[in-house]
Amino acid sequence: MTNEAIAMRVPAMDAWYLRPQAAAPSGVAALLALLGVAAPVEALLAGGITVATRRVRACQNLFHEGARAEAIHFVAVGTFKCLHVAEDGYEQVLGFNGRGEVLGYDAMFSGVHPTSVVALEDSTVFALAPADLTELCRRVPAFERALQRELSRQLAQRVVIANLMAAVSAEVRLARFLVHLSDRMAENGQSPRRMLLRMSRRDIASHIGVAHETVSRSFSALAQWGCLAVCNREVEILDSERLRACARSTRGLTTDTPPTRGRPTLRAAQLSDSSRCAA
């Protein structure tokens, strides 16, 4: 209903979206290389499987929520955010995806995308039709294993989201977000210490369930505590152990996490004389 309306509102983009764009460079081989899957030559040479390459500009949708799923995508270059739009337009960000990750797998079994995916920068994906996906799984067992590993990760996403949005302080949520991001960078062979955030503060705010100003303040707090160095979207983790300790802390327990001379001026203490708020 609303989703159709939203889809209709962007005809120009849809035209671009649906353009053939032809199977580019290497096709199947490039996809398997991206996933780190070694494949027998005969599997590559056998025809019938089409791997399309699609470029998506920053801020454009890879696909819209509610759209019929015609392909499964693998991020080759770039970063995406996965989100759900409420009826009143509020964007709930569900996660961010980078190189090697699968997009739209959650539509494979229902046929309809339950979420929208938007590029955060100019990006490239490989697109594979469901039938070709099945065929590739049959021909390359290692690919099937990679896909199943990815499926496990998708299923585990709810734990990640719950941990990020749990009832803990904003600084802890941000710390958990950064730790998670850092871990994934490490998995991808990139530096887990220096990161360039592709998403806005607002996107992070939606993802961890706080206001975007609070994200900003939490970055400042983590920096003051010596965990981070922050310069706009460039983040360097200075003290990984302290950051992880912060990410581990919950609200129920005493402030055991930032005991180390973190707070230069305890703002809360200064504000203690805030008269009364009695009814």
Added chain:
Amino acid sequence: MTNEAIAMRVPAMDAWYLRPQAAAPSGVAALLALLGVAAPVEALLAGGITVATRRVRACQNLFHEGARAEAIHFVAVGTFKCLHVAEDGYEQVLGFNGRGEVLGYDAMFSGVHPTSVVALEDSTVFALAPADLTELCRRVPAFERALQRELSRQLAQRVVIANLMAAVSAEVRLARFLVHLSDRMAENGQSPRRMLLRMSRRDIASHIGVAHETVSRSFSALAQWGCLAVCNREVEILDSERLRACARSTRGLTTDTPPTRGRPTLRAAQLSDSSRCAA
């Protein structure tokens, strides 16, 4: 133990809730009947597939986080909670599962359970070994479709969790939780208006990301607004439309999507005067 006791306290409601529901002769036929899958007789007669029946007492684990997954489970009778335990012992509740739902599917592809599952009342599950699961899918296509539908739902879980834990007021979160629960009751052919909650306030609190006292207050608020009648764990939805309107409201909004106005304000506040809650 305590759950048993509590269940005993509401005999009239339990009689309604726990109505016979197919006394389950055991085996494959019972499992397929549970899922509403019609199967050819020959598929049932052919041996080789073992469907075990397992009883789990209230407050006991069906399986533990980190355990190797040896079977996939289908809830035949009862209710479970799915949770993740943090290092400091904090229980993050990820969801609740009732009759007909699958438990432990997220371990199928990794071999290890990423979450724990605990019975909220004395319950019964069907257990199926992975190999038998595959075989049953092969023999009964309708079962495979049912399983794929379930997989879609599991993948969509992160959207549900994000909506429940998003940055909105506690009353809205609780309303969303109840609407979701009501919808699932309706799907199962049970009354979507009168519900007996099998989980404690604390479990709900963890699930929607607030303190358990706040859950209590939010129940009271929804009752005062005329949405609900609440008596301990017995909940009756008096005004479904108002409850859903409350569930829809959000606290913030992105200036991105709606080019026009139509700000839905912040709170569903105009619903105030409602004499009493007892119906």
Added chain:
DNA sequence: CGAGGAGTTGAGGCTAGTCAAGGCCCGTGG
């Protein structure tokens, strides 16, 4: 050069967390 978005920071009000007390119900043990 102005417009506008992204990010930061401050001030203040309000939500919800925390602590506490009390009611209710049960199981245990005297």
Added chain:
DNA sequence: CCACGGGCCTTGACTAGCCTCAACTCCTCG
């Protein structure tokens, strides 16, 4: 049998933390 202890739930009081609004800077883009 009853007293006791301990869960669960509710409600009240207090207040810490976060949301909101607002101002300002920086940067990009037309």
